[in-house]
Amino acid sequence: MARAFLVPASLRYLDQVARSGSIQKAAKELNVAASAIDRQILLLEQELNVELFERLPRGMRPTSAGDALVTLARRWRMDERRVAADIKQLQGVDQGHVRLVAMDSHANGFLPHFIERLAAEQPRISLEVEIASPDDALSALLSGSADITAIFNLMPRRDVHVHWTTELPFGCVVAPQHPLAKGATVSLQEVVAHPIALQSKALMIRRYLDARYGWLFSDPQKALVTNSLQLVKQLARGGRYVAFTSELDAAPELAAGTLKFLPVRDKGAEPQSVSIAIDARKPISRIGRIVASVLTDEIQLALKNARTSALPDPLPVPEPPEA
Known part of the structure; x- marks a missing residue:
């Protein structure tokens, strides 16, 4: 049985052109004639009296109005899938x-x-x-x-x-052989005595550290910064570095015993x-x-x-x- 679409074809075509970057590529993805897609987009532009795409030498890029309509199309397609799933569930599936x-x-x-x-x-x-x-x-x-x-x-x-x-308690991870691993908790003053592997500012825990404990990074010689959590954990496993991260971030290593989690005991350390x-x-x-x-x-x-x-x-x- 052919699939029934609830979202208008014009919006489905618009969404695919935005994803593919051109009408020709969208036509191949949808197995629809390029002329049909082009006609639907032109009709939308006429009805709304606005350009939905910039026609560039190497493809098409949505305008601000196009972006707004693409967002609507994707929301409707998501709702369409949800309704289809709800109907299946009413049928016991x-x-x-x-x-x-x-x-x-x-x-x-x-x-x-x-x-x-x-x-x-x-x-x-x-x-x-x-x-x-x-x-x-x-x-x-x-x-x-x-x-x-x-x-x-x-x-x-x-x-x-x-x-x-x-x-998740605020804390850090160290290798079992690291000097700090002897304790059950750690203070920030103890941490700064050792090299620190830091996550980049794209991550929440780094923003938290910057806002509350910016003095931790006053000595750039002692901190290595990376956007890779996997590298941060590898450095900590090596035994030299301390890494601020959560128990969930390091759960596989903690379960395997290759890292140890130390909650920070300083007053005001928020979970x-x-x-x-x-x-x-x-x-x-x-x-x-x-x-x-x-x-x-x-x-x-x-x-x-x-x-x-x-x-x-x-x-x-x-x-x-x-x-």
Whole structure:
């Protein structure tokens, strides 16, 4: 049976031209005649009395008006998929497509386990995962290009509904052989006595450090800055560097025992957070709730494994004397 489209063809064509950069490429992607796409876009421009694309020598680029209409088209297409999924669910089938935006640190943490579990438990739910910064993840959620996001340090907003959240102690990670690893906690004064591997200002934890503890970076000789969390963790594992990051960021290494997490004990050190959020302006679908629930379970499991590995080994129980 041919698929029924609820979004007008003109908006679907407009969206594809914006993605492809030209009418010819869009025609190949959609398997539609280029003349049909061109005609629909011209009709839209006539009806709205505005140019929707800049015609350039090497393609087409949306104007400001075009961008606004593309945003509308993508929101409607997302709603279309949601309605189709809701209809399937009314028929007793958990089927549909969910777009998730997560952080880079999740890619080698809980995300692979989450994807495998969802595929095994809900094979009719297709998943699209995009890796983004916290700022871009929030923008994707509010623009309608994402259904769910797993995001660090989400500030309260009326247009965002938090499905689940938990606090993450503010701290740093070191290798087991690092001098600071002997303690259960650490002070910032102790940290600055050692080389520090810093994440770039694109990440929330660095912005927090800059705002609250800018003096940490007064000696540039002792800090290495990178936008790669994986490099930060590798440097910490090497035994020389201290790295400020969360338990969730370093969950695989903490669970494996290759890094140790040390909460910062300084007064005023505020916890970080990780949240699973959806757009509060729309009702979440049944499959959205399923995905959010599995995602919550996997994050909680990752944190549990990371924290369990940090507990000291239990003392051996003495055997009773022989009678």
